[in-house]
Amino acid sequence: MLGFAKELAKEAGSLALSYYKEGISHRFKSSPDDLVTDADIAVSDFIIKKIKEKYPDHGIISEEEDEIVNEDAEYVWVIDPIDGTRNFAKHIAAWCTMIGLTKNGEAYIGVIYDAINDELFFAQKDKGAHCNGNKISVSNHETVKHAFTVFSNGIVDENSPYSPKKFQEFLVFYKNLMGENGHWISNHGTMLEACYLAAGRIDVLVKNSGLYHDYLAPSVIATEAGAVWTDCAGEKWEKGKMDIVVANPKLHKKLLELF
Numbered sequence: 001m002l003g004f005a006k007e008l009a010k011e012a013g014s015l016a017l018s019y020y021k022e023g024i025s026h027r028f029k030s031s032p033d034d035l036v037t038d039a040d041i042a043v044s045d046f047i048i049k050k051i052k053e054k055y056p057d058h059g060i061i062s063e064e065e066d067e068i069v070n071e072d073a074e075y076v077w078v079i080d081p082i083d084g085t086r087n088f089a090k091h092i093a094a095w096c097t098m099i100g101l102t103k104n105g106e107a108y109i110g111v112i113y114d115a116i117n118d119e120l121f122f123a124q125k126d127k128g129a130h131c132n133g134n135k136i137s138v139s140n141h142e143t144v145k146h147a148f149t150v151f152s153n154g155i156v157d158e159n160s161p162y163s164p165k166k167f168q169e170f171l172v173f174y175k176n177l178m179g180e181n182g183h184w185i186s187n188h189g190t191m192l193e194a195c196y197l198a199a200g201r202i203d204v205l206v207k208n209s210g211l212y213h214d215y216l217a218p219s220v221i222a223t224e225a226g227a228v229w230t231d232c233a234g235e236k237w238e239k240g241k242m243d244i245v246v247a248n249p250k251l252h253k254k255l256l257e258l259f
Contacts, residue, residue, distance in 0.1 A: 001055075001075070002124045005099050005111040008050050009122075013097040013115035016043045016082050020115075023091065037089050040064050043081035043097065051077050063213045076102045078216040083112075084190030094188050096195075100217030110220030112195055121195040123224035129198050138226040138248045139200040144177070144258070147203040147251060150193045151177070151185045154209030154242070164208040164242045169232055169259055173206065176258040194218030197246060198225035204255060205246040208232075212239045219244075228252040232259050 019039035044064040051060055052069075059076030060069040070076070077099065082088050084095030093116045101109035103125075111122040121136075123129035129136050141147055153174060154164035164170070177183050186202075187193075191214055196202045198221045205222075219229050219237065230236060232243045234256045245255050 001101060002109055002111070002122065004054060005101060005109055006120060006122055008047060009097050009099045009111045009113040010115075010120060011050075012043050012047050012081060012099075013113035015039075015046055016088070016095075016097055017115040019043075020088060020091070020095075036064065037082070037085060039088065040082050040085055044079065047077075047079050047081060047099065061213060063211075074104055075108075076105075078102065078213055080191075080213045080217070083214065084188070084192070087189050092189075094190050094192060096190055096192050098191060098213070098217040100213075100220065102216065107216055107220045107223075110217035110224075112192070112217055112221065114192055114195070119195075121198065121221050123198075123221040125220065125224070127224065129221045129225035131195070131199055136199040136225050138197060138222070139203050140248060141203045142248075142250045142254075144204075144251070144254050145183075147247075148201075149177070149183060149185050149204040149206070150187055150197075150202060151204075152187060152207045152209055154207075161211060162209045162242070166208055166232055166243045170206075170208045170243070173232070173255075173258045191215070191218045194222045194246065197227060198222045203247060203251060205244065206232075206255065208243045210242055210244065215244060222246055230256075232256070 044062045059073035061078045063080045080098040083098050088095040097113045099111045109124050113120050121131050153170045157163045197205050229246045231241050
């Protein structure tokens with residue numbers, strides 16, 4: 001199934017790239033920062049069609065579909081056809097296609113394709129993480145100071161599906177992270193951030209506004225690359241939790257102390 005997921009992610013990502021090059025209009029879903037384009041729908045439909053043809057008994061969860069297909073199936077696909085839609089719509093080259101798979105409710109496979117840079121990140125439980133066939137691993141940076149950090153606190157908005165429940169906890173973390181001298185933070189607006197962490201390019205990923213389809217695929221890749229992926233209390237991340245703290249084991253413990 002990993003081979004199928006890799007091929008499908010590349011095909012879907014190439015389809016998204018064709019839309020990106022042509023330039024397309026966008027419209028809003030829940031708010032001005034929650035966009036959708038014709039490309040999102042087209043790529044979602046393409047992925048779902050291919051999965052149904054290959055694995056008709058499998059479940060499917062897509063960001064762009066309200067209905068969940070075979071939710072109680074042994075295998076459930078979790079897809080985000082274009083992650084970073086706002087970047088995509090604004091013609092910013094930071095977006096990706098994400099395909100995840102659960103087995104008996106547990107994260108099992110994660111595949112993320114960055115069509116702009118032709119980088120395919122993928123992992124299967126207990127088999128390590130790779131980028132374009134080369135094994136990748138997290139950085140060995142052990143101190144909070146000077147750690148290359150990606151941080152998102154989210155925005156409290158009861159009308160948005162992305163409204164986080166742990167806003168105050170993240171404010172405490174931010175204050176402690178900044179300290180007296182500040183801390184360098186960089187954001188990309190896409191879960192490619194998790195791939196960069198898995199490949200050792202960045203050290204810390206702390207987010208408070210993601211949904212299940214945002215986190216499933218990258219969680220497999222990051223953990224198989226050696227990262228610890230939990231909520232901000234250090235508990236197991238699972239469906240329904242918007243908050244994540246991701247880093248190598250030694251750095252992860254120090255980050256939790258800042259909450």
